[in-house]
Amino acid sequence: MDKLIKTIASSGSFRAYILDSTQTVRTAQEKHQTLSSSTVALGRALIANQILTANQKGDAKVTLKIIGNSSFGHIISVADTAGHVKGYIQNPGVDIKKTATGEVLVGPFMGQGQFVSIVDYGTGHPYTSTTPLVSGEIGEDFAYFLTESEQTPSAVGLNVLLDENDKVEVAGGFMLQVLPDAKEEEIARFEKRIQEMPALSSLLESDNHTQALIDAIYGNEPYKILAEEELSFACDCSKERFQSALASLAKEELQAMKDEDHGAQITCQFCGKTYNFDEKDLEEIIDDQA
Secondary structure (H helix, E strand, C coil): EEEEEEECCCCCCCCEEEECHHHHHHHHHHCCCCCCHHHHHHHHHHHHHHHHHCCCCCCEEEEEEECCCCCEEEEEEECCCCEEEEECCCCCCCCCCCCCCCCCCCCHCCCCEEEEEEECCCCCCCCCEEEEEECCHHHHHHHHHHHCCCCCCCCEEEEECCHHHHHHEEEEEEEEEEECCCCCHHHHHHHHHHCCCCCHHHHHHCCCHHHHHHHHHHHHCCCCEEEEEEEEEEECCCCCHHHHHCCCCHHHHHHHHHHHHEEEEEECCCCCCCEEEHHHHHHHHHHHHH
């Protein structure tokens, strides 16, 4: 099971979230049949939303939209404070690597655009924040969003490593944030450690990569683990939900589906599950509108 570990420096000056999101991203890859670049981009977006949602209090849902103007199109994700996340990428078929190193390329195929967060506490007044994409690599875009939009200086690392068959081997990341009581010398120490940190990919390759991340972030500084929470890819779609969507259509459209197509087939964008509505189902929906 994937997990999120919430930690805080014993001094109370910094907090860090460390994530193992391997199964989450693996499930997303399986459901959407993404190729290498699309897998890494979607995976980073899902991890970013897991972090964003972990920052919320109470019962909230966070919709993350990474809106690019290049090959990927848009990446859309929805997460809740119970640790569930779902998401999709408009173009799952981007598969570009550097010839010399085999490194999967992401940034150029996200292009320019916006990083949009919509937080919904169920009050009917969602809160939207938007910042421009600064690199398209998603981790840097997320750090910029946290610093600019939430006014909290943050360091972020997100990555997805693939095996020789381009299947998800490991996925995870971290977020480190400065808290209001941080002293200048503490900030300088943490900044130095982050700058000198081994590459995130090498930390993720460690046997216990969550502990390796914690050690890299805190060094010899004392810290406390505040909570450990489960994370998963989970979609809340249902036939009932899509039936309600069909019921919102005009009677003429439903009648045409029944008479011409002899039914309707709807596929959930977030998880790829398909729901079938036969003529009888459509007739019932039409009758309910009468």
